């Protein structure tokens with residue numbers, strides 16, 4: 015795909031129906047690249063969901079009307095995810111990661127939110143479905159691990175009781191069978207003396223144990239889609255490593271599709287097949303994990319990689335932060351939302367300030383939303399960024 | 404946090420110009436039960452620390468949640484009184500000094516708190532918050548408090564116009580800057596920064612780290628940084644002290660520690676750090692610590708790490724390994740240290756294939 019010849023907004027292109035032609039192209043792309051997901055809202059319109067995709071999100075918009083104005087938390091997001099694969103979503107706090115996962119799980123309160131676009135889970139459309147219909151999918155079809163385990167667990171019921179309830183909702187078994195399953199699950203996630211700890215209340219668990227118990231709960235029905243929203247942010251590295259192992263093991267066992275949301279680039283590098291970098295409610299880069307780390311194409315991704323101190327590299331004397339702060343989602347900057355913080359915004363002949371760059375395929379299976387020309391991009395990456403990482 | 408041209412940090416504290424020295428520093432929190440609030444036990448939060456901080460250096464305290472980092476920081480700033488041991492600042496014993504005597508110490512030693520959200524009073528303006536130390540200490544500044552506060556705001560990269568705004572109007576990174584401005588008001592000599600960047604996004608985190616670095620150079624500050632992110636710690640520190648369950652298990656110069664970690668716990672911590680490099684994920688062998696940190700109410704006997712250590716022998720459960728110098732400026736508390744014969748190959752030990760099984764068969 016080449017640069018657009020005329021200005022185009024994601025809204026206008028995203029709404030176009032797909033054609034068999036773009037569908038074919040999507041198919042070829044998939045074969046060419048290691049990517050198992052495709053963001054296809056480039057200039058040619060949305061591609062049809064990949065035939066093997068279990069979750070297909072198209073032009074998702076989630077807006078919250080507030081006293082201060084309309085908060086555009088998610089503003090035109092598209093991706094595919096197949097079973098057995100992991101998509102890592104990274105971005106600064108407030109970039110819309112949690113709002114996206116809550117939208118998939120159907121956890122936004124109706125009436126407080128304006129949601130458009132499409133979320134297809136195993137062929138079933140979730141946007142516009144009744145809350146009851148979506149609720150029935152939670153547990154078996156999809157489950158979520160939250161950043162704060164206490165928010166997902168009821169303080170008045172034992173950990174075991176909560177796993178039993180979740181399990182029995184989708185499995186026609188007796189309480190005692192379900193309880194045995196709960197003990198097994200707690201054991202699997204490394205809770206010591208699971209058969210007695212199963213009767214503990216959440217507050218009797220340490221932070222790491224609670225996180226593991228919530229994972230046991232989320233995985234008790236072997237969900238087809240697991241969304242892990244910052245599952246390890248509050249944890250120590252040693253516990254984090256245990257949790258990541260667990261997600262990996264259980265995924266390979268159940269062949270689940272996994273979305274892992276985090277702002278830790280190390281964590282996504284460990285787990286993801288594909289990575290989507292979000293900024294201000296949109297995807298700015300989207301590709302196979304190796305591509306994003308070895309040939310990143312968006313200045314924001316460059317900034318993220320440059321600003322972090324890295325243990326796997328020689329120590330540098332000075333970090334290179336991204337200047338400024340993430341934008342307000344009520345008054346999103348004109349043109350490219352990253353332009354006020356971007357070191358290259360003055361190299362696009364004013365496009366960065368005036369036109370929103372669409373997410374386009376810059377290399378096979380590798381999407382980015384940026385106005386820089388391929389030559390500029392290669393030159394900057396090779397000379398300014400790569401040697402300093 | 405000094406530039407790489409600075410003299411070897413390993414020897415900084417041994418030159419004799421220690422700004423701060425702690426000897427057997429201990430904090431036990433009593434556990435009370437029942438109607439009479441009888442003491443039934445104690446949380447051994449910090450247990451017998453010995454270390455020094457040289458003027459101008461950055462010493463980091465690292466370790467897992469609950470290992471006693473914040474408690475140590477609060478003792479160093481004398482926000483809490485040690486249960487036992489000796490705390491000396493500029494050669495003076497300040498372990499048990501009274502509230503009145505504390506006032507000058509409060510000027511010299513400041514703390515930046517772990518939580519940029521919780522540590523700022525939401526009902527106070529930025530001007531009030533940053534100017535509070537002047538009021539508390541009854542200090543008249545040359546240009547008046549307002550001007551001084553505005554200078555401080557500029558110093559940390561905020562705008563003087565922020566003077567009348569409230570904390571909720573600021574982002575996490577900006578709030579952390581407000582906390583830093585407040586800590587700088589009285590031109591302290593030592594700043595204890597408790598997880599100064601862990602609540603911040605990477606891009607903002609780098610801004611705040613650079614700010615702390617600039618301020619250190621400009622005002623000749625000494626830092627004790629409390630952190631659990633080992634990448635951040637390596638970037639910021641001259642020396643690093645690793646804590647486990649209330650005790651120091653390893654203290655060394657930054658480069659020494661990261662090329663030659665000797666305590667098994669330190670090597671386990673380092674190998675658990677996820678690195679942003681997809682090419683490493685298949686290659687990397689990890690040391691997996693199982694289980695949680697034991698309770699500090701009832702810590703394991705002798706070496707406190709023995710319940711999770713893959714090298715533990717009987718002696719580890721019976722005789723406590725003392726913190727001793729095994730290489731110049733490198734102290735370790737372990738009966739069977741790692742890398743005893745010199746630095747590991749490579750800049751860091753991330754790829755060392757070392758697991759429980761390997762060791763059992765070795």
Ligand SMILES: Nc1ncnc2c1ncn2[C@@H]1O[C@H](COP(=O)(O)OP(=O)(O)OP(=O)(O)O)[C@@H](O)[C@H]1O
Pocket residue numbers: 432446447448467468469470471472473474475517631699
């Ligand atoms: N006031 C107190 N009363 C009783 N126990 C306490 C008190 N303050 C801290 N503790 C306990 O002392 C131990 C050390 O706590 P501390 O806050 O120093 O940990 P930390 O290393 O800073 O952990 P984190 O990384 O989670 O901040 C913990 O077990 C904690 O529960």
Ligand SMILES: Nc1ncnc2c1ncn2[C@@H]1O[C@H](COP(=O)(O)OP(=O)(O)O)[C@@H](O)[C@H]1O
Pocket residue numbers: 078080085086087105106107108109110111112113114126343
């Ligand atoms: N219920 C809500 N009402 C209004 N704004 C919201 C609501 N939920 C989230 N937001 C806003 O949406 C943006 C994205 O939030 P979120 O998805 O939680 O970010 P993150 O990427 O950190 O997970 C933020 O600006 C947040 O304040």
Ligand code: SF4
Pocket residue numbers: 312313314350351352353354356357358359362365366371383384385386
């Ligand atoms: S479009 Fe312009 S401002 Fe946006 S990332 Fe690209 S160069 Fe930077």
Ligand code: SF4
Pocket residue numbers: 666667668706707708709710712713714715716719724736737738739740
């Ligand atoms: S003393 Fe023994 S148990 Fe403790 S760290 Fe060393 S080898 Fe492990």
Ligand SMILES: [Mg+2]
Pocket residue numbers: 111112113243244
């Ligand atoms: Mg979130």
Ligand SMILES: [Mg+2]
Pocket residue numbers: 472473474517597
């Ligand atoms: Mg703490």
